[in-house]
Amino acid sequence: MxxxxxxxxxxxxxxxxxxxxxxxxxxxxxxxxxxxxxxxxxxxxxxxxxxxxxxxxxxxxxxxxxxxxxxxxxxxxxxxxxxxxxxxxxxxxxxxxxxxxxxxxxxxxxxxxxxxxxxxxxxxxxxxxxxxxxxxxxxxxxxxxxxxxxxxxxxxxxxxxxxxxxxxxxxxFGYEPVLGNDVWDWQERLAQHSDEGFAEKGQLTVTYLTDAHRACAQRISHWMRDSGFDEVEIDAVGNVVGRYRPAQEGGQYLLTGSHYDTVRNGGKYDGRLGIFVPMACVRELHRAGKRLPFGIEVVAFAEEEGQRYKATFLGSGALIGHFNPQWLDQADADGITMREAMQHAGLCIDDIPKIQRDASQYLGFIEVHIEQGPVLTELDIPLGIVTSINGSSRYVCEMIGMASHAGTTPMDRRRDAACGVAELMLYAEQRAAQDGDSVATFGMLEVPSGSINVVPGQCKFSIDMRAPTDPQRDALVRDVMAQLDAIAQKRGLRYRAEQTMQAAAAPSAAAWQLRWEKAVAAQGVPLFRMPSGAGHDAMKLHEIMPQAMLFVRGINSGISHNPLESSTADDMQLAIDSFSHVLQQLENESV
Structure with a gap:
């Protein structure tokens, strides 16, 4: 017993x-x-x-x-x-x-x-x-x-x-995370669809408007209908939209969701967890025959990763009027333009402006997401409350020195481009660590035409700098770029630096973060507040409405964008229970 x-x-x-x-x-x-x-x-x-x-x-x-x-x-x-x-x-x-x-x-x-x-x-x-x-x-x-x-x-x-x-x-205790199991199963079943060339290798890859991508959209839409959503559609950019109506016509909606595309050879839970957690909550409301004073709109965003076309956050961006028509003429690796891919998928390009949301019709946006990092798993805490999505700044750079013979050039006569970059890397590592929650990454590092017996005369590299607030990010960028200049002058080097991306931080709305905190506390697990180092669809919705996110612990060191990405059904159940608690709070606030 x-x-x-x-x-x-x-x-x-x-x-x-x-x-x-x-x-x-x-x-x-x-x-x-x-x-x-x-x-x-x-x-x-x-x-x-x-x-x-x-x-x-x-x-x-x-x-x-x-x-x-x-x-x-x-x-x-x-x-x-x-x-x-x-x-x-x-x-x-x-x-x-x-x-x-x-x-x-x-x-x-x-x-x-x-x-x-x-x-x-x-x-x-x-x-x-x-x-x-x-x-x-x-x-x-x-x-x-x-x-x-x-x-x-x-x-x-x-x-x-x-x-x-x-x-x-x-x-x-005879306990089973029933809804967590369902969400886990939905993600496993959705992962059966993978792009050609990857499916044969047992790898999960779902890029924008491929056959696998469109199959995912159809499957999500069918599950939404089975779960009791009143309206389900695939919109003009391929987002799958499910709406569960409020008790009274004309009520506002809570907007939620995440993306269903993946990186190449990625994981099963990135983005998709944020679709299925609210879907499970809506299904339980439907089974109970219950309506809330507000409606629930779940959006499975068609594109967030920017893998097939350079159009990151296309799905959520379209909802705030940020679809760039120039994207339509981009061609993928096979020469297929986005316009052609959309037409082949049966999407109506002329309707894209019509899917822009009126923020006054929404209470706000919340998103559940796997953490994509090691913090929660190392602390053995299942849920994390996101305080802000980090602002970021990216540069593609080149350090230029003089190539010379490795054996005949004395150490004090060298103009070694790679050593200059190495010194900058160590500085950036120490400088970011001073903030506690800033990060700096040199993800690409190359010595073009390098040779084992030649002092590098050129070194190409990238710098990605992120912080929870824009002023903190800007201070980090300012210090690192100033150090780049100082190192170049000291070593007799030249450099080129091009900023390729700048994204504003998206701090969580205080009232919505508090709702997540109350929901997590109600589950009996510790409150842990943390910034998000990765970008999310919530960043785009943040531009027109209040937003806040909940992170769910990942196992295998929290690895993401990787086949080892995973979480447990028990942790997913806690996320579902927390989401339901937020719905209860909103219902009580409406009384």
Whole structure:
């Protein structure tokens, strides 16, 4: 029989500890310390209480916990001495039915891993959906994590231990993240569509108005109809728009959504999570036969990434009247213009101006998005409240010196362009770090026609500088560019610098950020405020209406724009519950 939080909160200390037996392998002290914080208002609050206990424990205690775990498909499994929980988990992942070749490979990986790190490899083998990972995924992850730094890998092991404990706790309390599972499944099914040339390699790529892109639009529109949206259309630029009407005709709408295109060989959750979270909320309203004082408009933006054409934020930009007609004449790598692609997709180019939104008809814009970074996962916090989307400035530069013989040119006579750039890179790294939340990146670095025995006479490079506010970004840019000039003068070099992009910061509207904070607090998880280093559709809507974003933790170090991008159904459920709470707040405010 499933436990309840009421039973746990009211039980004696010994009885409560017995209820949580087996969550952390042979380590009851974690649950025991967390239980001192009773009563718990939610399972999420209990989970995080145990996370904090382990985070505050000495490294020796953390290592002892890791070493208390059995190897995957290891000696304990063979000897049938695993705990009941570990047996269930390894069996569900198919590790008890390995072929001789798979078993030998895992045994070798176990030996290599233990030799490198001094503790067993830990993986939550039931995976982000709780159903069990395929054996090949387990083996691939095993091999990949062998390359990690030991300190990082110790923390990664602890993160997987927390995920194992989360699933075990769900089992004890009979809890299932039903809507989180649905959202996770929608994303998996949408990922079945990928552009030609990538699908054959098992890679996910969906670029603007390709066959795969249009298939995604059709599938999203069908799911919106099935979820109970009153109106669903694909607009003049390919955005999929679903509208759930308010209780009274003429009411304002809450605008939300994100993009469904991807980068090349990207992940399944970037953008798409922000479409399906509100879609699940609308479906629940429809199932309950409930209308709100305001309507809900969910937009699956057709283009955000700028992969096929240089038209980043095309989908959300069109909603604020920022579609540039000159884009229509751009040609992709195959020579197909955007105009031709739109006509082939059956879009009506003449109607593009008609889809511009009247901000007075909307309450504001909110967006749920996977974090795309390591902060939340390293802190073991499932949700983050975005304070601002960083303003950014990009430059393409060239440092020019004099090429000379590497053997015959003394060090004090050189005009080395690459060394000048290297000095600038180190300065920018230190200068950005002074702010705490500014970043500077030299993503492209090239010595044209470089040779192993020639002092570089030329070095091409890019600089991407971002900060949560425009003044902070501008100060960073000013200092880095001044240093570029000073380095060039000191070293006898010349340089060229061209600004290729400037985007204003988009601070969250205070009232909307507060609504997200109340919603997250209601789930029993800590409030964590953070800027967004990446750009989002919310940046465009910010220009005409208030906006605020919610981040959802990503696993695998929070990696994004990558096949390893992922999140758990449990974290997605928390995002859905938080979104629903925002809807409740807005409803209460309307009374």
């Amino acid at each position: 499933a436990l309840t939080l009421e039973q746990l909160n009211q039980a004696t200390p010994d009885a409560a500890l017995a209820m949580l037996d087996g969550l952390y392998e042979h380590s009851p002290w974690i649950a025991q310390a967390a239980l001192a914080q009773r009563p718990f208002a939610s399972l999420a609050q209990l989970k995080h209480a145990m996370v904090r206990v382990l985070a505050q424990a000495p490294v020796d205690a953390q290592l002892a916990l890791i070493r208390a775990h059995p190897e995957l498909a290891g000696k304990a499994m063979v000897a049938n001495t695993l705990t009941a929980e570990s047996t269930l988990e390894q069996n569900r992942a198919g590790l008890t039915q390995c072929t001789p070749e798979e078993f030998a490979r895992i045994q070798q990986l176990n030996a290599d891993y233990n030799a490198r790190f001094g503790f067993p490899f830990i993986l939550a083998v039931r995976g982000p959906r709780g159903l069990g990972l395929p054996k090949q995924d387990i083996i691939d992850t095993f091999a990949r994590r062998l390359n990690h730094h030991p300190d990082f890998e110790r923390n990664e092991a602890l993160r997987h231990i927390h995920r194992i404990a989360e699933i075990r706790l769900n089992d004890k």
